[in-house]
Amino acid sequence: MSSTILGIRRALFACVCGMMAAAGLASCGGGHVPLPDLSASAVGDTAGLVARGEYIVRSVAVCGHCHAADPRNADGPLSGGMAFRNWRLGTIRASNLTPDPETGLGAWSEAEIVRALRSGEDRDGHVLAPVMPYAWFRGMSDRDALAVARYLKSLPPVRNPVRSRPSLVYRAARVFVLGPARPTAPVAPRPAADAEYGRYLANHVSLCGDCHTPRGGVQQQADLDRPFAGDASSPFPANPANLTPDAETGIGRWTEADFLRALRTGVNPGGDRIHPFMPWRELGRMRDDDLRAIYRYLRTLPPIRNPIPEKAAPPGS
Ligand code: HEC
Numbered sequence: 001m002s003s004t005i006l007g008i009r010r011a012l013f014a015c016v017c018g019m020m021a022a023a024g025l026a027s028c029g030g031g032h033v034p035l036p037d038l039s040a041s042a043v044g045d046t047a048g049l050v051a052r053g054e055y056i057v058r059s060v061a062v063c064g065h066c067h068a069a070d071p072r073n074a075d076g077p078l079s080g081g082m083a084f085r086n087w088r089l090g091t092i093r094a095s096n097l098t099p100d101p102e103t104g105l106g107a108w109s110e111a112e113i114v115r116a117l118r119s120g121e122d123r124d125g126h127v128l129a130p131v132m133p134y135a136w137f138r139g140m141s142d143r144d145a146l147a148v149a150r151y152l153k154s155l156p157p158v159r160n161p162v163r164s165r166p167s168l169v170y171r172a173a174r175v176f177v178l179g180p181a182r183p184t185a186p187v188a189p190r191p192a193a194d195a196e197y198g199r200y201l202a203n204h205v206s207l208c209g210d211c212h213t214p215r216g217g218v219q220q221q222a223d224l225d226r227p228f229a230g231d232a233s234s235p236f237p238a239n240p241a242n243l244t245p246d247a248e249t250g251i252g253r254w255t256e257a258d259f260l261r262a263l264r265t266g267v268n269p270g271g272d273r274i275h276p277f278m279p280w281r282e283l284g285r286m287r288d289d290d291l292r293a294i295y296r297y298l299r300t301l302p303p304i305r306n307p308i309p310e311k312a313a314p315p316g317s
């Protein structure tokens with residue numbers, strides 16, 4: 001399944017850390033992240049938080065891309081089980097995010113969920129596999145992260161025990177080297193159809209940057225010097241497009257209306273269908289102003305020439 005592939009590059013990171021640990025060379029992290037202060041004084045008005053959380057989980061971050069019980073239905077129950085496999089990681093399964101007390105998040109506090117989401121530190125102080133994109137979510141605001149936690153808590157509990165079988169390499173890396181991420185931005189920019197808010201959404205709430213930024217080097221880390229330049233050799237079923245304003249190889253010639261239409265209909269201005277691995281069906285439900293904000297942010301990026309070869313025709317979607 002496509003999401004298995006999504007985890008491979010992130011998993012490579014864990015492996016490299018493991019090898020460095022074995023060689024006694026370096027540390028990739030360590031320490032614990034304190035629980036966030038989610039009191040009203042820190043977070044502000046909490047009216048409408050569940051609806052905000054539903055919007056983020058279902059249509060912006062699309063957590064169901066990995067956490068849905070049925071990989072074909074990202075909108076279904078988030079009771080987990082999807083497997084991410086490779087030799088470095090072993091088999092890591094996406095967790096059950098429903099509030100079942102034994103197999104899901106029922107016993108977790110909202111602050112514990114927020115910490116796991118943004119730092120990758122779970123309730124027991126273990127670091128989650130970097131398949132879980134906390135490196136991007138770390139910039140999510142307190143209020144948005146709390147909204148996500150509150151929405152998850154409002155879901156019907158589903159009993160579904162999820163068991164991972166981490167490899168030895170990965171288990172060693174988890175103990176000795178992998179560390180949690182530090183949250184960076186407790187307050188989000190004011191929501192508006194502008195580049196500043198678009199930067200926040202595209203990098204820290206939606207996972208546009210995660211998929212569309214090229215990766216390279218031994219650690220297969222995101223090349224943040226070439227943000228959104230696409231990935232010509234991704235392990236995904238389709239290569240993420242170049243979203244920079246380069247006229248030839250990016251989306252420099254797209255109008256804002258073209259961009260909104262592509263995300264809403266899954267058809268780009270050239271008339272080509274967008275592969276469903278790009279979660280346009282869910283992302284296309286984003287509010288006009290949020291999509292405009294992302295478009296306007298993408299226009300501010302340096303245009304990068306990076307032709308992205310096509311991989312395969314989309315399966316009759
Ligand atoms: C690219 C795939 C992917 C996406 C997208 C994703 N996750 Fe995860 N998540 C995982 C995997 C895999 C794990 C299990 C990691 C492990 O066991 O080490 C996980 C673990 C978690 C955990 C820890 C739960 C526990 O029982 O330890 C929480 C909480 C979580 N995810 C919340 C979310 C939320 C909320 C979203 C959307 C805002 C999200 N995730 C998006 C893959 C993903």
Ligand code: HEC
Nearest residue numbers: 206207208211238239240241262268273274275277278283
């Ligand atoms: C799970 C990975 C993933 C995420 C998350 C993702 N994309 Fe994509 N996107 C892709 C892939 C892969 C393609 C290429 C699809 C194809 O070739 O048919 C793509 C294609 C596109 C295209 C079409 C470009 C073209 O030239 O046809 C646009 C526009 C786009 N993405 C924008 C976004 C935006 C905006 C976001 C965040 C709101 C986003 N994507 C999030 C993987 C992703």
